[in-house]
Amino acid sequence: MTELKKAGLIFISFSLLQGFVAALNCSSPTPESLLHALEKELFPKNILRPVKRFSDSVNVSMTMTVVGVLGVNEKQQTLTIFIWQVLEWHIDGLSWDEKECGTKRVSVPRENIWVPDITITEIIDEDKSPKFPYVYLHNTGLVIDDKPVRVVSSCQLVIYTFPFDVQNCTLTFASFLHFATDIKMFQGTTVAEILKDSLKVMYTRGEWELIDIKAAPNTLDIFEESFSELKYYLILRRNPNLYIVNLIIPSTFLSIVDLFSFLLPPEAVDRAAFKMTLILGYTVFLLMMNDLLPVTGNQTPLLNAYFLVSFALMVISLLETVFIMNIQFSSSNYSPVPPWLSVLVLRYIAIAVCLPPQKKSNRITVSLQPPSGAMKTSSRDLQSISGNTPPVKPPPEPALDELRKLSTDLMAIRQNIDNHFLGSKTSQEWHLIGIVIDRLLFGLYIIFIFISFTTILVLWYSSY
Numbered sequence: 001m002t003e004l005k006k007a008g009l010i011f012i013s014f015s016l017l018q019g020f021v022a023a024l025n026c027s028s029p030t031p032e033s034l035l036h037a038l039e040k041e042l043f044p045k046n047i048l049r050p051v052k053r054f055s056d057s058v059n060v061s062m063t064m065t066v067v068g069v070l071g072v073n074e075k076q077q078t079l080t081i082f083i084w085q086v087l088e089w090h091i092d093g094l095s096w097d098e099k100e101c102g103t104k105r106v107s108v109p110r111e112n113i114w115v116p117d118i119t120i121t122e123i124i125d126e127d128k129s130p131k132f133p134y135v136y137l138h139n140t141g142l143v144i145d146d147k148p149v150r151v152v153s154s155c156q157l158v159i160y161t162f163p164f165d166v167q168n169c170t171l172t173f174a175s176f177l178h179f180a181t182d183i184k185m186f187q188g189t190t191v192a193e194i195l196k197d198s199l200k201v202m203y204t205r206g207e208w209e210l211i212d213i214k215a216a217p218n219t220l221d222i223f224e225e226s227f228s229e230l231k232y233y234l235i236l237r238r239n240p241n242l243y244i245v246n247l248i249i250p251s252t253f254l255s256i257v258d259l260f261s262f263l264l265p266p267e268a269v270d271r272a273a274f275k276m277t278l279i280l281g282y283t284v285f286l287l288m289m290n291d292l293l294p295v296t297g298n299q300t301p302l303l304n305a306y307f308l309v310s311f312a313l314m315v316i317s318l319l320e321t322v323f324i325m326n327i328q329f330s331s332s333n334y335s336p337v338p339p340w341l342s343v344l345v346l347r348y349i350a351i352a353v354c355l356p357p358q359k360k361s362n363r364i365t366v367s368l369q370p371p372s373g374a375m376k377t378s379s380r381d382l383q384s385i386s387g388n389t390p391p392v393k394p395p396p397e398p399a400l401d402e403l404r405k406l407s408t409d410l411m412a413i414r415q416n417i418d419n420h421f422l423g424s425k426t427s428q429e430w431h432l433i434g435i436v437i438d439r440l441l442f443g444l445y446i447i448f449i450f451i452s453f454t455t456i457l458v459l460w461y462s463s464y
Ligand SMILES: *[C@@H]1O[C@H](CO)[C@@H](O)[C@H](O)[C@H]1NC(C)=O
Pocket: 022, 023, 024, 025, 041
């Protein structure tokens, strides 16, 4: 009886001493011998978590290296990256003597041992990672599972500042099934090292640049039903060159041409046609760049606002040209310029826009003589002319009649010319007003372009 108890005690203490598996004994330092030992001791237990007691947790340490950022899909709000993921954990009790078995480590098929079900929680697409069948088994019981993973993860993308956007995407490594009491996650290396290694091996330098990796503090609260997880934040910055060259610079060129088209004289119909052509060109440009712009439901990039502002400015400047042309060409149908408008525009605004204050030309002032007095004067003049002539024979009656008729005709012509000058004075004043207003609006246009573009540039710069 006591013998039996003793044997039981020995067995219990023995089984407490040894772990999940016992130390392996190889008969010879050959692979067959080690395989035989593994097949006998370890492989049959591949469905069990490699711990001695249920209360023990498997401690999995994880290291990752970002190998490439394959792309970002703004519409689906996903990030596709390629990483190397290294998991390390211990099989409780497993060990063998290096000399006895002939090796320190051996690779075994992953089906033959228990492997933790670590995944990235944000994965939302099927796993297209290449499959690797082996893991490394070390004679200390350490298991190393090193594999590449292609991750399509969901990521809240902020495209407001596109193409100068910086994205912050989260990767959470955790067991999908096991609670924190069963599997605990630990960081294999520091984030600084992860970043350094990643930058060293990243050969896919496409549109995205990895600028930082941050780790969330590892909260190891071991409640009954919590999960142990490792959270990494990848900070990615877009390379904006493509968009600057293809979108922003051409658009700016068109805006500049539009600005300089103000230097064309407004009375030439060309200016309106020119601006119309520009708007047409800009429309084509907008159609083409539609493919390059990211689209999402909830946000509009600032770049769209930039294009909209440019387009709006072109339309406004075309309307302005139409307005000025209307003033200058149809002004003959207008009533004379109201004096207050004339004073306001030609005196004050003209000075404000650096044009000399406009004066009425001499020719017009002369023509302002009252035509009724002119008739008398001219007939008197005619008589005085005839009177002042050297004493010759007075002209015969028919000649005098002829002269009188001529004088009446001249008066009529004079009247007509005066009327014409009066009308042309009105239209000339409108013309001058048109020039001043055109100059004023040109100034306002420049100021507005300057302010709006500076605002957008500042917003971009502050976000970069
Ligand atoms: C290997 O040998 C040691 C001591 O020689 C023993 O304690 C252990 O149980 C053996 N392992 C197996 C799996 O038989």
